[in-house]
Amino acid sequence: MKEQLYTIPVNDAFQTDCECPVCDLYHSLEQEAVEFTMGPSYMEDDVRMETNETGFCPHHIRRLYKHQNRLGLALMLHTHMQRTNEVLKELTATSSPSKKGLFAKKAEKNPVTEYIRQLEGSCYICNRVERIFDRYLATIFHCYRHDEAFRERFASSKGFCTRHFGMLYERAPLHLSGRELDSFLGILVDTYLKNMQRVTDDLEWFTDKFDYRNADAPWKNSKDALPRSITKTNSISEAQLEE
Ligand SMILES: [Zn+2]
Numbered sequence: 001m002k003e004q005l006y007t008i009p010v011n012d013a014f015q016t017d018c019e020c021p022v023c024d025l026y027h028s029l030e031q032e033a034v035e036f037t038m039g040p041s042y043m044e045d046d047v048r049m050e051t052n053e054t055g056f057c058p059h060h061i062r063r064l065y066k067h068q069n070r071l072g073l074a075l076m077l078h079t080h081m082q083r084t085n086e087v088l089k090e091l092t093a094t095s096s097p098s099k100k101g102l103f104a105k106k107a108e109k110n111p112v113t114e115y116i117r118q119l120e121g122s123c124y125i126c127n128r129v130e131r132i133f134d135r136y137l138a139t140i141f142h143c144y145r146h147d148e149a150f151r152e153r154f155a156s157s158k159g160f161c162t163r164h165f166g167m168l169y170e171r172a173p174l175h176l177s178g179r180e181l182d183s184f185l186g187i188l189v190d191t192y193l194k195n196m197q198r199v200t201d202d203l204e205w206f207t208d209k210f211d212y213r214n215a216d217a218p219w220k221n222s223k224d225a226l227p228r229s230i231t232k233t234n235s236i237s238e239a240q241l242e243e
C-alpha cells in the first residue's frame with residue numbers, strides 16, 4: 001500500500017512566514033489531535049482503550065485542561081485511573097523493590113517502577129501526532145525530490161529550529177541518495193546555519209538596545225527577536241508562548 005502524502009499542509013507551511021515551517025506543521029497536528037480527543041471520539045472504544053493505557057504527558061494534559069470539555073477529560077482520566085489502579089494493585093502484590101535494583105550496575109528491573117516509567121513516557125496526543133508527523137517529514141522529502149518550486153521555497157525559507165534541522169538531517173539518507181542527497185544536505189545546512197546566525201544577530205541587537213546609548217537607535221528586526229529565538233532553540237511558536 002502506498003503511504004499517504006500530505007503535500008497540501010507541507011506546501012502551506014513552507015509558504016508561512018515563520019522561523020521553522022516544520023514547527024508549524026507539528027503545532028497544527030497537535031491542535032488537531034487536541035480537538036479530536038476532546039470531540040465525540042473520546043467515547044469511541046478504540047480511542048478509550050488507548051487513552052486508558054497511555055494517559056497524557058504534562059504538556060498535553062495542560063492543553064486538554066484548558067479546553068472547554070471538562071466532562072470529556074474527566075471521563076477519560078477516570079477510566080485511565082481505574083486502569084492504573086488495577087495494574088499497580090496487581091504488580092505491587094507480586095513484587096517488591098530491592099536495594100540491588102537501585103544500585104546494581106545492571107539494574108534489576110522492577111515491574112512496578114518499569115510500569116510507572118513507561119506510563120510517564122506515554123501520551124495519547126504525542127502518539128497520535130508522531131504517527132502523522134512522520135508522514136509529514138516523508139512528504140517534505142517527496143516534495144523536495146519532485147517539485148522544483150518547493151525546492152526553491154525550501155532554500156529561501158527562514159530555516160529551521162534546531163530539533164527539526166536535526167530530524168531532516170538524520171532522515172535525509174532514508175529518502176535521498178547520491179548527488180541529490182549531497183545537494184539537499186548542502187542546502188539544509190546552509191539554510192539552517194545562515195538563519196540561526198540571522199536570529200542570533202537580531203537577539204544581540206535586542207540586548208544592545210538596552211544600553212542607554214542605543215535608546216534612540218532603530219530596533220531593526222529585533223523587537224520580536226526573543227520569541228523568534230525561542231522558536232529556534234525550543235521549537236515553540238510565538239503563539240504557543242502566549243498560551
Ligand atoms: Zn521546528
Ligand SMILES: [Zn+2]
Nearest residue numbers: 057060123126
Ligand atoms: Zn503528549
